Amino acid sequence: MTLNKLNVTQAKKQIASRDITISDLVHDVLRAIDRNNKNLNAFLSVNSSALSEAEKLDQQLFNHPAILEEKPLYGIPIAVKDNFLTKGIPTTASAKVLEGYIPQYESTVTSKLKKAGAIIIGKTNMDAWAHGSSTEASDFGSTKNPWDITKLPGGSSGGSAAAVAADMCLAAIGSETAGSIRQPAAWCGVVGMKPSYGRVSRYGVIAMASSTDSPGPITKMVEDARLILSVIAGEDENDATTITKKYKSDPIKPNKSLKLGIVKEYFMKESDQELNSIVEKAIGVLEEQGYKVQEVSLLDPKYAIAVYTIVQRAEVSSNLARYDGVRYGNYRDTFGEEAKRRVMTGTHVLSSGYYDAYYKKAQQARKLIVNNYIDVFKKVDLLLSPVTPTTALPIGATEGQAMFGEMQDVLVEASSLAGLPGITVPCGFVKGLPVGMQITGKFEDEQSVMQLASHYESLTNWNKTKANE
């Protein structure tokens, strides 16, 4: 048995029953990273003291067994996307500009993980500054898809999704601005949970687009996502945009009274039709269970592309201004092409004379999108659709495609702009590549989203099929 193949829920049980030690668990995970990272390039850095941390945790557990009740992630090796600041561990957001940067402080998310007993096993690759949906835009080389290393893992949390899919960790943390958790999780065949905007603190996360950035878990099963979210969620005095209402995470039980809506516009004719029909079949599984399912309508997702592109570029142009070459050691010419393009577009849409035509109009349209969801959620509790138009595309697919990310994320952008929670759960394969089903919920209703996702997961075996090592 290789312990790295365990999920969080299983590992917790086996640590509690003393069937395994944390040191053995971490050892196996490190070995998996060592074996696979050459091919996959999922990790940018590995925590060199992980093993000694594990030994310490084993010792503490021996002396103080009750610690397991206090620390819900005790001894669990978790991979963290490289845009989360980790004190003393290099953090670059996969950008050359920050190469060699060692943070002086810890992000709220990683500090909560550590407090819960988790071991940060390493930092994962991503599109530089989270600009992209392929991880091909990393300044440190693309991550590869564990299901087929000639394919992209998606992005921007591609390193995290690939690490989970290849069992190089038990679970990972990603962040999503619009698609960056759900899309790579779908392409890598794992669970990706994007919470409501403000549910998880952004403090210490290198900002992409501040008004939609949402940290969240990427896991091997829905229950793991629930557990990790319960640890990292909550109001943060260091992030004024966090939701002040206390986050309640109840154990997941199926709730067949949830009303489901199929978003017809999201089964696009431009999409892979085989993928669309797999998602339809998955919805059929739920219908058989007695869920009430109806077709609903949302705004054409193409509007969301335009709105999202303008808002995100504008915020990016301002958020990257601090990397001005005065601090952090590297000059501005180390910015990659994609970042430069986004800074230029963002600067343009905020310029005097263009602000009204672009940024202001985009914010007005964003309100329409928010209201569109409010209306549809009067009829149903959850929305179902594919996550992506296609399965994982080949390495190199982004070349010359400045709008690659926006096109790939067309089915998640609107809900991101509205700040809604959503999950992707594996629901089948097209030509050996995983397909994800998207479940979107009302603002702050992560619970229903995970209830349905978990129920679906329990009815199928898709998450038990593993990527080839």
Add this chain to the structure above:
Amino acid sequence: MNSSTKYIPIIGLEIHIELATKSKMFCGCKNDPFGADKPNIYTCPVCLGLPGALPVPNKKAVDWTILLGLALGSKISTTSKFDRKNYFYPDLPKGYQISQYDEPLALGGRLNDIRITRAHLEEDTGKLIHATVKNRKVSLVDFNRSGVPLLEIVTEPDLRSAEQAVLFLKRLRQIVRYLGISDADMEKGSMRIEPNISLSRNVQKLPNYKVEVKNINSFRFAKNAIDYELKRHQELLEKGEVPKQETRGWNENKNITVSQRSKEEAHDYRYFPEPDIPPMSFSRSEIERIKSSLPELPQQKLERYVSEYDLSRYDAELLTVNREVAAWFEEALGAYIQTVTQGVKQKDNVKASAYAKAVSNWITGDLANLLKKDKAKITEIRLLPGHLAELLYLVDKGEISSTIAKQVFGEVYATGVAPSTIVAEQDLGLVQDSSALDEVVSIVVKENKKAVDELKAGKVSAIGFLIGQVMSRMKGKADPKQVKQLINKKLNI
């Protein structure tokens, strides 16, 4: 025609005031850039603009901005927000300043008949220090000031002279200090002003240019800079030229302004709503709560002193110059009235105005002189308001003379010992034995024939000399009024 009458000065002001909150605007760092003994000690990820750091607004600073708005009669917005002002400068670590663009906390208002445009809240920048280190010219950045709450007040172009501008600024500073929200010190830079200056032939129509002047750190420089600019503009206009729209800096050594940045180099700040801070909204009750904490303002106090205490406008202005002096005056007056009216049942009949003048005279006279001489603050002296009340009561009761009172006042000021103690210890009480006084008066009349003759001849002022002689022989322990009566009696005048 006199050319100077052709043009009317059009002046507007932008004023920045650093708020004296305990912590900075968007983080928990100590807000004390002037008190810091080393650079970069009051810093954290937020005010250093480190990756991933997020701003959380300081509630107190927001409340204080609203408070100032209320004091200026502004309309307080029920919704407001922060915006990003994007520009590059090494003292601005995020590459943008968090400010307020189109929804300031306070809109409109008036002070000294000058219309206020708006008041908003933003953050201060770090401080650049240009130095030579190891033979290399370098620019050093001190971030102790980075993120200090900064209140910006903008006026309409209603000012017509440098003098008027300075009066306005002094009044504004007085209000800010009354509210206790800043020390508003121009020299330190906790109050900074940027006048916008132009000349027009027609007040109704603003000229098509304006010049902004920066780097002004005293009221005197403000006046000089405005006057210098007005003269410069007039000379250009008379030559048929239009002054360039630009930003100029005041050079205090040369007493001139110098061009810093022209209109062409003006920034496009690309303002947009700060996504890291949710929009703010204020309920009526919240604004009312802040309003209820508004203290009596200098102008209101002045009017009250005039109407309630019958003080002259001049005295009232002196007593209300700052909150501390006014508080000292009010406390001394209260204590005086309480002492005098002890045992009086019908306190409603007691009129404060009957006592205010005496208290006022001591403060604006002897005390003001002592404070000026010692460069002391009224809050830091040993003499307490209760001491003055006691001293006045001793004079009222006829226990000491007004001459002795002056001497005792000086000693209380120097030592903080109670007036009655000083009088007792040094035996300064009035001599109650009238025969002793009578004897001294006889001697003085005998020994000063010249003055006596003059007095008899009708030179009234001569009596002052005689009284002085008596007082001196009595070591001040006589009542000058009584002395005067005795002299007159003796000389049958």
